[in-house]
Amino acid sequence: MPKLVDLTASPYNLDESQVAWVEETIASMTDEEKVGQLFTNLFFFGKDAYSGNELTNQEIMDRYHIGGARYQGGTAAQVQGLINELQSGSKIPLMVAANCDSGGNGACNDGTYIASGAQSEAAGDPSVARNAGYVSGREESALGVNTNFDPCVDILFNWRNTIVNTRAYGTNADDVITYTQAYIDGMRESDVNVCIKHFPGDGTEERDQHLILGVNELSVEEWDASFGKVYQHHIDNGVEMIMAGHIALPAYQKKLVPGLQDSDILPATLAPELATTLLKEQLDFNGMLITDASHMLGMTSAMQRKDYVPGAIAAGCDMFLFFNQIDEDYGYMLDGYRKGVITEERMTDALRRVLGLKAKRRLHEKKADGTLIKDPKELEVVGCEEHLAMRKDAADKGITLVKNTLDELPLNPEQHRRIKLYYVAGEKGGIYSGNDQTVQLFVDELTARGYEVSVQEGGSRVKGSIEKYKQETDAALFIAEVIGYGAQNNYRIQWSAAMSNEIPWYVHEVPTFAVSLNFTTHLHDLTMVKCFVNAYNSNPDIIAGVLDKLEGKSEFKGTPNDLVWAGKWQAKL
Structure with missing residues (x-):
């Protein structure tokens, strides 16, 4: 019974x-x-x-x-x-x-x-x-x-x-x-x-x-x-x-x-x-x-x-x-x-x-x-200062430097003034998806810190002159905001075109910094990246916190688990 x-x-x-x-x-x-x-x-x-x-x-x-x-x-x-x-x-x-x-x-x-x-x-x-x-x-x-x-x-x-x-x-x-x-x-x-x-x-x-x-x-x-x-x-x-x-x-x-x-x-x-x-x-x-x-x-x-x-x-x-x-x-x-x-x-x-x-x-x-x-009147608690302070504290404690094997940090406007920004999102128009405002938040925050930012549009395989790229670019910032829900059995980085120009082909040409704003295991598609950060979300405190930590103004406090390497030996290189 x-x-x-x-x-x-x-x-x-x-x-x-x-x-x-x-x-x-x-x-x-x-x-x-x-x-x-x-x-x-x-x-x-x-x-x-x-x-x-x-x-x-x-x-x-x-x-x-x-x-x-x-x-x-x-x-x-x-x-x-x-x-x-x-x-x-x-x-x-x-x-x-x-x-x-x-x-x-x-x-x-x-x-x-x-x-x-x-x-x-x-x-x-x-x-x-x-x-x-x-x-x-x-x-x-x-x-x-x-x-x-x-x-x-x-x-x-x-x-x-x-x-x-x-x-x-x-x-x-x-x-x-x-x-x-x-x-x-x-x-x-x-x-x-x-x-x-x-x-x-x-x-x-x-x-x-x-x-x-x-x-x-x-x-x-x-x-x-x-x-x-x-x-x-x-x-x-x-x-x-x-x-x-x-x-x-x-x-x-x-x-x-x-x-x-x-x-x-x-x-x-x-x-x-x-x-x-x-x-x-x-x-x-x-x-x-x-x-x-x-x-x-x-x-x-x-x-x-x-x-x-x-x-x-x-x-x-x-x-x-x-x-x-x-x-x-x-x-x-x-x-x-x-x-x-x-x-x-x-x-x-x-x-x-x-x-x-x-x-x-x-x-x-x-x-x-x-x-x-x-x-x-009870709605005054939504987004109140107490809660925003907790969000900022969580960002500070959670943002994680997974690897920096070429010792390219810190990012700074003296050495890396001209930044090429790459952005890759997940599915478009889903219940949960990447936010187009994310790119603008990064551009605004970087510009306020003294950087000149150009956003690389995807969809092309054309890289152009490598030497010209190096003359015009001091650093590359790669942002992955891959979010999806119920349309795939698992979500990985999907490039905009075959061998498209946003894929980090440039890691040995200019200092390259990669940040994931959601999933923690993107190194299985980005093993070539030498400096990789897991940041978990795209709220303003996360974005400001990521840049503070990349610039050495704040220490990275987060600790990755072993799954971030996705079982790939080259991900650790």
Whole structure:
């Protein structure tokens, strides 16, 4: 018999009145309202891209009784307005989530970035991760967000993995525990539920569960000593939520289900032996389990949607992340409940876990007394001086000099006045992509420091006279801002043309300095570069900090992990 939730125990710790609200609410629900509480809808500022309908926000809540909301984009004022609208129009208060893994910039377009997992690891100072969690929670709370889908507790084992390259806090369990716990400690200063991800663990392979079934190939013993250790730590320390990835764990699944065939292996979102047996029973997780986004191929390729929508709840997940077509998915879930795919016991247990977290945050009481609706004055915390000071501190501690084998530093306007600036971005127009403003920020900052900057346009193989190039150029500054999401299984530097002129052919002609503003393993495509810096982000403090450190005005304090070499001996030369 599956282990059922105890709302009086961790992570809920509810009192009698809170438990009573949960039980009374469930008892009063229709089948339709019960099913609705299992869904988190994704709202856009504009057309709802995933539900495929033209309903108003109020119609979505009235017809489908959604239990949770997430949103994409928006300024702080827009997001707060949306959340206030949703909470005002909801019968049962909503669990409203954001993806803040690096600071408040995950909650709104004008939120404050502090540090990614990779930057926190490089800084080697838990206060950086703590500040990222602190700022995330404060800026989320001002907007009305009550749940954070982070931190990412994945372990970066495989240097080719760009899915969690910047989001992972380390390459071993102990580092991940140290920095993610610091992040959570910072977030605990706000009234926000914490959701760690992506169970049973990403980072061992190079493929992306957005595009294909993810597979964690560790043995049972290897998993217990790594990901299992991380999850057990956070469960023991009261984490409220875990997000199940569309990731399989074949060795463990075959141990828990003797005779299980490869053809029957499913991701954690659909595998009861992972979602229920391993997580809720063996690791004793008493909180709420939510699926990762249901439009990802790791789930959609498993079976027909009509089967996996209710199948995720039947397997042990308590909430389903995002609709495809809202009326259709809602019908699939309702049909699965009425046909017994989701048993009455499983439905009630899921509802208790969902409503229990709402009760823990006393959302029902806040709705009754009006404090669930946020005041625009609360937005003053977004981008405040305290948070910007933390961003600057994180930049100073995290920026990492990976190599300087020709001893070409420091950069200075006397020796390197005429700089040729090269810029390479990732995909264009994606959900996450390089920022065209980055080049201008570098040009402005360099010019203010006394340099003359010319930007090299890509797309050509013509180099021209080498001697003329050296006469006109004192140094080359190569900037990589390769960012992407869900369009490739991994992201590498892609040149604008075959053997194009931005490729660092010039490293032995003029002093050359290369900076990555996102991924940490670009040396596998830039082994010829002799001075390489990992800087993790393109905010103004990072850009100014990079130049300060290249100029010797500030020391490099970040420390790279061994994966930066991408297993290439020539990368170290």
